[in-house]
Amino acid sequence: MIGVFLQAVREEFAAVRRNEGALGVLIGAILLYGLLYPTPYSQQVFRDVPVVVVDHDNSALSRQLIRMADATEMVGVTAQLDDMRAARDQLYRSKVLGVVEIPREFERRVQRGEQAVVGVYGNAGYVLAYSRIAEALTEVTMTLGAGVQVEQLLAKGVPTAHAQVARQVLPVTIKPLYDPAGGYASYVVPAVLIIMLHQTLLIGIGMLSADNRHLPLAPAAGRSPGLWVLGRCVPYLLISALNSLFFFGVIFRLYGLPSQGSGWMLIPFLSLFLLATTLFGLVIGTIFRSAITVGQVLLFTSLPSVFLAGFSWPKEMLPESLVWLSRLIPNTAGVEGFLRLHQMGASYRQIEWPLLNLALLALLFWSLARWLTLRRVRAEQGASPKP
């Protein structure tokens, strides 16, 4: 029995070693994408989204507003223009992503105790950039306004402490957890690394299966198909283990990505995830006849799988049937569990559902792969009957 297992391991290793394409994907692609993919986000925060200001007031207060806006990390004032038409033109030409319009009589209205409204026009076609502009200007106007309020109260003879309080009777403290710096890389990269492990495994195994589909299966496979399937998994698990080490040891450190859990804690979870993915790959691999096709088809699934994983587009927003379908792919539970375990510091108890999901998938795909192997052995024996 063990013999079958070991033979499967041996043969699969040999097959992998022989196939440069698959090796290229399993190892080369990981190295390349792992190093290159995080580079756009390596600066973590995107600073200084460009805006222009149209100041119709030219007062001390309006100039203070402009200074404060420029001082924020999120927004950068590239120019001050005379009229809205020029500003709008820059917006349309995408030279800037926002326009801040300070109305005439801005300072005077505030001094009179009336509300002054600052117009903030942002290109919401670029949602993330827009939200930065919105956040920054909201913060600046509220801070400046608060300062004005305190001054006005003090001018009325209200004691300082009281003045501060009157301004904000329900003080709020926002505490961002797990990624306090709010970096874009720490938001995107960890999840994408898991997706990369998943996709490269599927593509690599698929390519190999496609290339070898004309080779006869060893008769041993027919004796213990279950163990045969498990044996076939071993080379892939070993390669992915090395890849994982590269990701979580090297890439994380290189890009300064934060994490709550220790690397070693990941091992049980990652092993289950990689096992489920490998078994999934063995099942999927039987579908393809050409190695090149594998690459194209699976590559196309990469984008949707990012948005099914729930880290950028909330899972609650997915149609329910789609949520259930996505659970059939190890990627979904893999990203979910990994982020909670490694980025957020959850315990194994707290990721029981993703764990269960992965375990069930592993069982499902193992059974399927076993059945497919058996079917193939029978077909081959039928085609060339033993004497």
Next chain:
Amino acid sequence: MRAFLRREWRRIREHQSAPWLLFWLPIIGTVLLLWIFSARTPHDLPVALVDQDNSALSREIGRLLDAASSTRVAAHVGSVEEAKDLLLRGEVYAALVLPPDLFKRMKRGDPASIQVFINQQLMTAAGKISVDVQSVLGTLSARYSLIEQAQMGGRVVSIQPIRAELHPLFNPGIDYGPFLALLLISATLHVFIFISATQFLGSELLEKSVPAWLAAGRGGWLSALLRKIVPYTGWWLLFGGLLLFGTYRWLGMGVPEHFAVMLAGLLLLVLVYQGLALLLVMTTANYRVSVSLASLIASPAVAFCGVTFPLEALPLGPRIWGEMLPLTHFVHLQVEQALGAVPEAASAHRLLTLAVMTLAFWAIGLWRARRVLTTPDYWGRE
């Protein structure tokens, strides 16, 4: 010409992947993405309320949070620990902690701070929740402040002397459909235009079917090359156009005001990537290498094109790469023309850039093609 079409049709039928690349995958991808983003904008995200105050104020806060579009109070828990457990289990995105005596202390003038724990790892949700929570509590705070100031006597000082009035242009509902779904659909389309062209050209070299190809009509290698590619140009213009304009329709974006500009953009998108495919195949003369390179260029393109993460914010290297990708210029054109209604002149430079790239890729590709298509040595390489 008909001979070429017949030949091409035969090749499509013979290669298993062709119908998938040309038709099935783009359509499945488009439908899948539209399905994923059908909720359009994140709303009613579950949050936890730790109510240690149990007053009229805390109940009002709960009601207001439920009413806010992005949040929904999914759990009332007694302690911060329980809330943190829910956060780690992924059952809530945020937890508000209302400390004991919140209402009483507020009236006394000795306010206790409300802590809002937000899961920043899931950044999209965190951003929405943060804005809505601050807005709810800010409005409530202003109302109570007004009451208090009135009670203090004298003229009430303005509650919010300076207000930022936000005008989200081109996408007033901050709708993720036109923003993200459309971007991803465009990216998916470009992948198939590019990969299919690379594969169809490359396979002719690999299978050494070049002589048959050239012999299909009169005229030399150039006319044979063009007659092979043009049907696909037509196909992608038609089919790609249907997918894109159908998506605009589906998302409620309507027909772009400057329809011709958008159509020109689509045509250039197709031509530029066919040109790049030609360049890759003819310079490498190696099927696997050219297809791998095409995949390498096309698949991460979305990250570099500057729609989700602005080009201005990219470090220099990635920024240069992003500007070099034709997709980048197309999607920005699309944001301007299909999403917004920017005057044509403002988008002209995008069309110009695409046109220049198209000419450059085709020029190099054709120059190499002349050698490769007439020299059998280059064929059959993998």
